[in-house]
Amino acid sequence: MGGTKLNSNQAELAQLARREHFTFFGLTLPYLVLVGAMIIAPIGWLFFLSFIGRDGSFSIENYERMINSKAYIRIFLTTFKISILTTFFCALLGYPLAYFMSQISRKWANICMIGVLIPFWTSLLVRTYAWLVLLQKKGLVNTIAVDLGLLSEPIKFVHNTSGTLIGMVHIMLPFLILPLYANMRAIDPHCVKAASSLGATSIRAFWTVFFPLSMPGLLAGLLIVFVLCLGFYVTPAVLGGGKVIMAAMKISSNIELYFSWGAASALGVVLLAVTMLILFIASKLVSLDQFGQRS
Amino acid sequence: MTDSSLNISIKDVTKTYGDFYALKDVSLEVLSGEFLTLLGPSGSGKTTLLMVLAGFTSPDYGSVRFGGEEVVLKPPHLRGIGMVFQNYALFPHMNVAENVGYPQKLRGVSKEETRKSVENALATVKLHGLGHRRVDELSGGQKQRVALARAIVFQPKILLMDEPLSALDKKLREEMQIELRQLHDSLNMTTVYVTHDQKEALTMSDRIAVINDGRLMQLGTPNEIYRRPENAFTADFIGESSLLPAKVKNGIATIGSKKLKGAQKLKEDGDFMLVVRPEKLFIANKKARDANHFEGLVEDSIFQGESQLMVIKLDPENYGERSLRLRIPNGSTSLGKLPDINEKIILGLKITDSYFVEAANGRD
Amino acid sequence: MKSFCMVKKVAVAAFLLGFASFSTASFADETLRIVSWGGAYQKGQSVGIFQPAAEAMGITVKEDTYGGISDVKLMVKSGADKFDIFSSGAGGCASGGAEGILEKLDYSVIDVSNHLPGMYSDYCAGADIFSVVAAWNTETYGDNGPRSWADFFDVEKFPGTRAMRAKVDSQLEAALLADGVAKEDIYKVLDSEEGIDRALDKIRSIKPHIAVWWTSGAQHAQLMKDGEVDMTTGWNGRFDVAKLDGAKVAYDWKTGIMDWEGYGIPKGVKNKDLAMKYIAEMMKPEYMAEFAKYITYGPTNKLVYELNLMEEARARQMPSHPDNAKHQMTLRTDWYAKWRTIAAEKYTEMMTE
Ligand SMILES: Nc1ncnc2c1ncn2[C@@H]1O[C@H](COP(=O)(O)OP(=O)(O)OP(=O)(O)O)[C@@H](O)[C@H]1O
Numbered sequence A: 001m002g003g004t005k006l007n008s009n010q011a012e013l014a015q016l017a018r019r020e021h022f023t024f025f026g027l028t029l030p031y032l033v034l035v036g037a038m039i040i041a042p043i044g045w046l047f048f049l050s051f052i053g054r055d056g057s058f059s060i061e062n063y064e065r066m067i068n069s070k071a072y073i074r075i076f077l078t079t080f081k082i083s084i085l086t087t088f089f090c091a092l093l094g095y096p097l098a099y100f101m102s103q104i105s106r107k108w109a110n111i112c113m114i115g116v117l118i119p120f121w122t123s124l125l126v127r128t129y130a131w132l133v134l135l136q137k138k139g140l141v142n143t144i145a146v147d148l149g150l151l152s153e154p155i156k157f158v159h160n161t162s163g164t165l166i167g168m169v170h171i172m173l174p175f176l177i178l179p180l181y182a183n184m185r186a187i188d189p190h191c192v193k194a195a196s197s198l199g200a201t202s203i204r205a206f207w208t209v210f211f212p213l214s215m216p217g218l219l220a221g222l223l224i225v226f227v228l229c230l231g232f233y234v235t236p237a238v239l240g241g242g243k244v245i246m247a248a249m250k251i252s253s254n255i256e257l258y259f260s261w262g263a264a265s266a267l268g269v270v271l272l273a274v275t276m277l278i279l280f281i282a283s284k285l286v287s288l289d290q291f292g293q294r295s
Numbered sequence B: 001m002t003d004s005s006l007n008i009s010i011k012d013v014t015k016t017y018g019d020f021y022a023l024k025d026v027s028l029e030v031l032s033g034e035f036l037t038l039l040g041p042s043g044s045g046k047t048t049l050l051m052v053l054a055g056f057t058s059p060d061y062g063s064v065r066f067g068g069e070e071v072v073l074k075p076p077h078l079r080g081i082g083m084v085f086q087n088y089a090l091f092p093h094m095n096v097a098e099n100v101g102y103p104q105k106l107r108g109v110s111k112e113e114t115r116k117s118v119e120n121a122l123a124t125v126k127l128h129g130l131g132h133r134r135v136d137e138l139s140g141g142q143k144q145r146v147a148l149a150r151a152i153v154f155q156p157k158i159l160l161m162d163e164p165l166s167a168l169d170k171k172l173r174e175e176m177q178i179e180l181r182q183l184h185d186s187l188n189m190t191t192v193y194v195t196h197d198q199k200e201a202l203t204m205s206d207r208i209a210v211i212n213d214g215r216l217m218q219l220g221t222p223n224e225i226y227r228r229p230e231n232a233f234t235a236d237f238i239g240e241s242s243l244l245p246a247k248v249k250n251g252i253a254t255i256g257s258k259k260l261k262g263a264q265k266l267k268e269d270g271d272f273m274l275v276v277r278p279e280k281l282f283i284a285n286k287k288a289r290d291a292n293h294f295e296g297l298v299e300d301s302i303f304q305g306e307s308q309l310m311v312i313k314l315d316p317e318n319y320g321e322r323s324l325r326l327r328i329p330n331g332s333t334s335l336g337k338l339p340d341i342n343e344k345i346i347l348g349l350k351i352t353d354s355y356f357v358e359a360a361n362g363r364d
Numbered sequence C: 001m002k003s004f005c006m007v008k009k010v011a012v013a014a015f016l017l018g019f020a021s022f023s024t025a026s027f028a029d030e031t032l033r034i035v036s037w038g039g040a041y042q043k044g045q046s047v048g049i050f051q052p053a054a055e056a057m058g059i060t061v062k063e064d065t066y067g068g069i070s071d072v073k074l075m076v077k078s079g080a081d082k083f084d085i086f087s088s089g090a091g092g093c094a095s096g097g098a099e100g101i102l103e104k105l106d107y108s109v110i111d112v113s114n115h116l117p118g119m120y121s122d123y124c125a126g127a128d129i130f131s132v133v134a135a136w137n138t139e140t141y142g143d144n145g146p147r148s149w150a151d152f153f154d155v156e157k158f159p160g161t162r163a164m165r166a167k168v169d170s171q172l173e174a175a176l177l178a179d180g181v182a183k184e185d186i187y188k189v190l191d192s193e194e195g196i197d198r199a200l201d202k203i204r205s206i207k208p209h210i211a212v213w214w215t216s217g218a219q220h221a222q223l224m225k226d227g228e229v230d231m232t233t234g235w236n237g238r239f240d241v242a243k244l245d246g247a248k249v250a251y252d253w254k255t256g257i258m259d260w261e262g263y264g265i266p267k268g269v270k271n272k273d274l275a276m277k278y279i280a281e282m283m284k285p286e287y288m289a290e291f292a293k294y295i296t297y298g299p300t301n302k303l304v305y306e307l308n309l310m311e312e313a314r315a316r317q318m319p320s321h322p323d324n325a326k327h328q329m330t331l332r333t334d335w336y337a338k339w340r341t342i343a344a345e346k347y348t349e350m351m352t353e
């Protein structure tokens, strides 16, 4: 008797759980559809277009061109090189800054944060041209340095890779610092104390405890910066002086050159695919899960 | 017992934040192998003192010696102490075994030995076989044990614990109190334990240091602290007590017009307090020579399970507007029937239980 | 920015004027939308041509900027309806025409009988003539700058940094001229991959000295103004404007490669007939003369010279002035229609090496 009662109850509970499941899906379905439409559809369309040749028929000419021309390979290499270097320098500058901000009082950290975010308030174009004015051959920095006798000859800061990197790091730095700082603030300061009480020097405590705990924020920041860098157009165009040709620039010039989406879409598809591949390999190398949760 | 543990000698330790004294001239000896508890209300400076011992806070002045060696300038990682933090401070990116093995890894202990010592430490805290668990998969009590295992795995001579049980429920807390104490006895470490729970302090400690407003109020065994409070703060803070203000002149104490006899000799004149523990009061049928007596009305009577608590309003003519609390064990047969509310009764307090402390300023 | 505000003000003024002449004008309630390149160039067009011509016809013309012939393609292919007329280089129009995205111009409506030879095509009614020249910094070289393309490519005689265009247009011609090919033979040589490679190799030979590959007229004007490079290829009008602004820049017409700009109509616009009439109006010499006051891009309509609509001194600054034109070669859009994609890809490859 008691057994059957329990069983019927179990069935009801299972049904309740199922109903909750359906309600959940029912509620989220419109959003899933919307997000799917907004993300999947354009990518699918892009993919489809990349197989349309100049004469409007199905063709793989857009991919053939990429294989046959060394320029495309070089442009991809440049794109990834610049993105990786920018990400690297962002981490190099951003990590100590975020660390510093996480260790001072919240009041001062907020003031620092305003400083970090100020660049966001001016347009990307203005900031990019500001670097040009500052760093070109007869720009402020070179003029002052030469006048003071610090340099015998102006340094070529811009119209090359270094100029592109300076501009891009400047623009991307906040994207690295924001998630990293939030992560570092959430790290329990007692953990680091515990490490030193257990015998770790402050350097050791940093590397064995603080650094691994800041990893999720760092990885999030690196990922955001890297992915955003891949699509950069204005900054390399202005500060690279034509020496730095990134994929987005070629995509745009291909639309003009071939009068068709196909040539540009194929570049987009390859860029997307290579990015996914890199992220996949990266996720294999650094197991994200390892840093997953904290208590 | 003492060859592997160290005594701690704290002298004149003072720590200020601005013009606020977090610690003021604290001097204290912790014997080697002793379990000493820092007990005091919130904000009294317990954690600050513990942090001074651990080396995370440096005092403005004063000296801290471990086994005769001055350590006040030593950084925390060289002090060789085990420490359990109030929130455990386990490393979330390591599993249980990695957490516990962390101090061994720092010390360059071999893998095999580390594994053994980790196993031992986990066994000591009754967590065998949980080494592979992630920290966030543990219950509060288990986390606490892991923190403890991590603090003892390298066999430190000194163990510091900051309210390690405060996050646990009452039953688990009481179990852990006994376990911690047993662990201390078996491991032979000098332990400084922080709590604001007097019951915990009384249960676990060899000695208790009562701290208030950054000052050491009294140092003694639980028994001494309880029975012979040296000041109004300790008397009030430890156990339940009612304090009656008394005046002492020429060695004779009086409350209002009534003379009182006390257990100790009163050498100085001045304002004192009579410490009245509710369980030491009894209902006196007739006045006796070996006791002090107080007349009053029963104002309130509360059933509290194992005992009955009564509030007796003292005769205002003699004592002013004051009341005493009286605790009678339930089921005690010596009393036929409990007095009713508003019934007039006489209370007795044995002279040997009548203990005076100096009145503190502003305290009543 | 400033110039664009100006454009807007003028547009508003013209709009009001349009209303004022409501009763007399035949197209009073009609509106056309025209797009061009912005900056000093469109400012000149707006004040000198677009708005006066609209006023004369009693119609309203709204202006905007655009990104080139690819924008026209996107608009036509997606069926959007954003503008009726665009201002474009002859080459852009030619490739657009070949793609079938442009309306054929009706030269029975548009009078080009007085145009200089070759300054109009099926899809483009020529409006102004400009030249690609080699400009140099007079602070570096004084008066003795690179007065020929051979000089521009001679890094021993003229040490210094150079800038060239990031797009292939008119750069290969310059390279071949430097390599000793005669003006008349340029497109003969370029009519094969080998010829294109020959031009590219010439550019390769000075690549270490090319400090910047420019992408816009505003940019190469700024490069000269800031002294960032010692010499650059670029559009004569931009250098003249920069010179008025105090830039130390000079160029020689002997390096000139003449090219022209005109108006085209995207396929399928509703206002096609009105657009055609408006283009016809803009071809009148008085507008071209007015435009040339703002920037040194010469008229395609030779009546401007014949009727003396321009002051002699100003006329002499135009690329198309006979004294200047005789030194120059003329860019051929049919070569671009045939070779552009191949040449452009090879050019990019050379740049990325
Ligand atoms: N860094 C600091 N700056 C200023 N004041 C501090 C600082 N650290 C502690 N204090 C103050 O010192 C006093 C003692 O603090 P402490 O943490 O030692 O108290 P506690 O006895 O451990 O209290 P609890 O039982 O609540 O943990 C408190 O009033 C506290 O506000």
Ligand SMILES: [Mg+2]
Pocket: B046, B047, B048, B162
């Ligand atoms: Mg505390």
